[in-house]
Amino acid sequence: MLRLIGVGGVIAYRALFNWTTPAMFIGTLLVGPVFQLVFFAFLGRQLAVGSDHFYIVGNAVLASSGACVFGGVMAVSNERRFGTLGPVLLSPRSRTAVFLGRALPYAANGLLIATTTLLGGVLVMGVPVPASALPSLLLAFAIGSVSCAFFGLALGAIGLRFRDVWLVSNVAVALMLLLTGVNVPAAALPDWVRTVGSFVPITHAAEAARRLVAGGPLGDSVAPLAAELVVGVAYAVLAGALLRIFEAESRRRASLDTL
């Protein structure tokens, strides 16, 4: 089972990204999030809302969202688009395991992106992050990325049933800018935004990362990290359930390859 999840996920990741180039990877996934961080950091400076650390750390955690959410969506919906969904679903192994495994390489990707974004933000904004916080920060990045990848997979599962999954994923990524409280201090957000945000990946990981950079011990961040993990597991369960439901539905309606 572990081999199915691990090796299958890596092979699928390579197949999906085989068409791309280093320039595309670097430009879209590594440079783009740094520009996003710089934009919000300068906006925060100008408006005197939040410190540079607030924006650097928050946006570094959020940086994984693009790759993880779109990756999770691509992991499912591109199988349909490229006409390979049928052979995948003909596999005698657990399709839930196959698809959940697809999310893991994207999560690893998210960890890389969050780390490089943090580095880029620190260099561009000239604001150092305590070296002692780095190992714990990596843990927060990793948990945030996993949570985000399963969120993407849940959205991707919708792609088995609905055509406009890219619309949903684009809007979802944009909404994460607002709901996660990464760019607006929680106190300035209305209660309903904070409530909805608590069910969205990255929110708790960003809070944990900020506590760590503020000099707090890892123990202070255990609660938000655990909350982030719970959110991630919930989306993994939701993704697994939706994949099963929509697979059965698409077989019944003979709409498996309908675009």
Added chain:
Amino acid sequence: MNLVRLLAVGTWLHVKQLSRSPFEIATSILIPLVQATLAVYLFRASPQPQALLGAAVGAGLMGVWSSVLFGSGGAIQRHRWEGTLEILMLAPRRPVLVILPFTIATAVTGTYSIVATLLWGRLLYGIRLTFADPLGFVAAVPVCILSLGMFGLLLASTFVLMRNANALANTLEYPVWLLSGMLIPITALPGWTGPLAAVLPTTWGSRAVRAAATGGEVWGPLAMCLAISLVCLALGALALSYVERRARAAATLALA
């Protein structure tokens, strides 16, 4: 007259096409609304008083730039994928006159963003739509849209020469928002960004539109925006003619 008719009919055709795409419409409206909401909360959180109308207008302009960047940047590639590029290039008019309506159309559909963010701000956050220079605003928005359409032609013609144009497009969204001062003044940025900002038509266009909304000089920046965009149009036309000749000679017009 024929030239004006060609551009007008072409633009209208492409606006209608783009307006029938649920993805285009939703991304032109929903994502700017999210950005406008974010901007409003940020501006409200600021200890200094901020013009919320500036946040709504700025978020709308950000939507126009995104529409031009991704729409115009991928214009030729899009026609190539749809199999219409050869037909367009067979038209008995210069390539620039055939592609320009499409890039202007992407800017025009971007105006959905401005309309949406202004309405959103008024209805949800009670932002008073009291423009400092209403006449200037009415003039600045269409001129800014036309200018961005011309800038889009330069993007379309240069991006098609680059295999990794998508990567460039994906990275250009936030820097242009930042350098153009769409949400925050350029003076808040490091001094070395000044010359970069000065050559972008988006800088002058957004300065004119924001000034018309919240106060400041409108006509000078607007004229500057138009002048830079005309240079972009000329460069784009040259690049497009070069690309077309090269593609015809190498028989690669339909090949990605």
